[in-house]
Amino acid sequence: MEEMLLHTDNIDKATAEVEAAGGRILLQLGHNLLVAKVPSHMAKQNSFSHASVHIPSSASVQSLSHANAYWMARENELKPQPMIQKWTERTAPMAFKREYSDESFQGDSPYRQTMTGKIAYAILVASGPGSLAISDSELQKIKSECITGLKFWSEQAQKNGVILSFAMYWGKATITTPNPSYCSNAPSCHDKFVNPTLQALKFSTGQVGKDQVAQYVKNDAKADGAFLAFFSKYKQIHFAYAYFGGGPLYMQYSNDGWGSDQIDRVFAHEVGHVFNAPDEYTNCKCYTNYGKGSCTARNSNCNTCTSSQGGCIMDSNDLGNLCQSSKKHVGWC
Numbered sequence: 001m002e003e004m005l006l007h008t009d010n011i012d013k014a015t016a017e018v019e020a021a022g023g024r025i026l027l028q029l030g031h032n033l034l035v036a037k038v039p040s041h042m043a044k045q046n047s048f049s050h051a052s053v054h055i056p057s058s059a060s061v062q063s064l065s066h067a068n069a070y071w072m073a074r075e076n077e078l079k080p081q082p083m084i085q086k087w088t089e090r091t092a093p094m095a096f097k098r099e100y101s102d103e104s105f106q107g108d109s110p111y112r113q114t115m116t117g118k119i120a121y122a123i124l125v126a127s128g129p130g131s132l133a134i135s136d137s138e139l140q141k142i143k144s145e146c147i148t149g150l151k152f153w154s155e156q157a158q159k160n161g162v163i164l165s166f167a168m169y170w171g172k173a174t175i176t177t178p179n180p181s182y183c184s185n186a187p188s189c190h191d192k193f194v195n196p197t198l199q200a201l202k203f204s205t206g207q208v209g210k211d212q213v214a215q216y217v218k219n220d221a222k223a224d225g226a227f228l229a230f231f232s233k234y235k236q237i238h239f240a241y242a243y244f245g246g247g248p249l250y251m252q253y254s255n256d257g258w259g260s261d262q263i264d265r266v267f268a269h270e271v272g273h274v275f276n277a278p279d280e281y282t283n284c285k286c287y288t289n290y291g292k293g294s295c296t297a298r299n300s301n302c303n304t305c306t307s308s309q310g311g312c313i314m315d316s317n318d319l320g321n322l323c324q325s326s327k328k329h330v331g332w333c
């Protein structure tokens with residue numbers, strides 16, 4: 001199997017064609033691009049009826065931008081990778097208790113309990129005044145890092161026989177809100193830039209607006225569920241955190257001690273939290289089950305619960321490994 005970037009005018013038909021040939025979709029980027037694993041002979045011959053490895057000159061500005069971000073991500077894969085470090089060796093990305101209530105998952109909720117099926121991911125970027133601005137090249141960097149972070153999860157799913165793909169959406173909002181000089185907790189910091197961002201993108205503010213974004217991308221992608229991530233240079237209570245079991249996740253572009261080159265790893269870790277995977281590097285509860293439905297497990301790869309800890313994105317910045325218990329926590333049984 002070979003990883004390919006495919007352009008298509010019909011996501012549904014192209015997806016069906018790739019899957020019928022024994023391939024698998026890893027990511028959908030906007031409305032016309034698919035990142036797929038396809039059988040090598042198909043890739044070599046470019047023998048698709050509903051997709052092409054060539055990006056046409058008539059492709060939209062968005063598609064060209066997404067394609068560039070994807071190629072940036074592929075280039076980065078070829079560079080020397082950072083040393084594997086436990087999250088506690090520099091500042092550790094955090095997780096907070098859920099922001100959405102359990103009721104958010106009932107009925108026609110846009111959210112999803114497990115990391116399975118097709119999941120729409122809305123990545124909203126708040127570009128503020130002066131030093132808070134996110135340049136076009138920084139936006140491309142965020143895109144390429146998020147592509148690598150989500151590709152980690154969809155590739156891991158594929159290795160484990162789990163159907164999983166992400167449809168990625170990006171929205172950049174230019175807002176005039178100044179950086180707050182003080183805020184006392186996570187929402188009082190992030191609401192300062194989240195609400196103007198939602199308004200600039202024509203959604204309501206607060207939880208209603210976040211739900212609208214999630215519902216919009218879920219419908220647009222015909223996905224099983226949706227989640228949100230916010231990126232900015234605004235003051236946050238911590239440089240990266242996610243709300244356990246539902247999201248959203250919030251990240252600062254500077255990515256603290258890890259730097260913007262490791263947004264992919266911190267992002268992948270936080271996505272694990274969004275889908276119920278707990279940390280494995282500190283303060284673990286060893287006799288509590290995590291995960292949803294019938295697919296639950298103890299945190300048995302946590303360093304305080306085992307003497308033979310394995311590599312895992314929930315323990316370190318290791319984009320090569322996912323442990324058995326984290327697989328169960330996100331719903332892969």
Ligand SMILES: [Zn+2]
Binds near residue numbers: 273
């Ligand atoms: Zn964490």
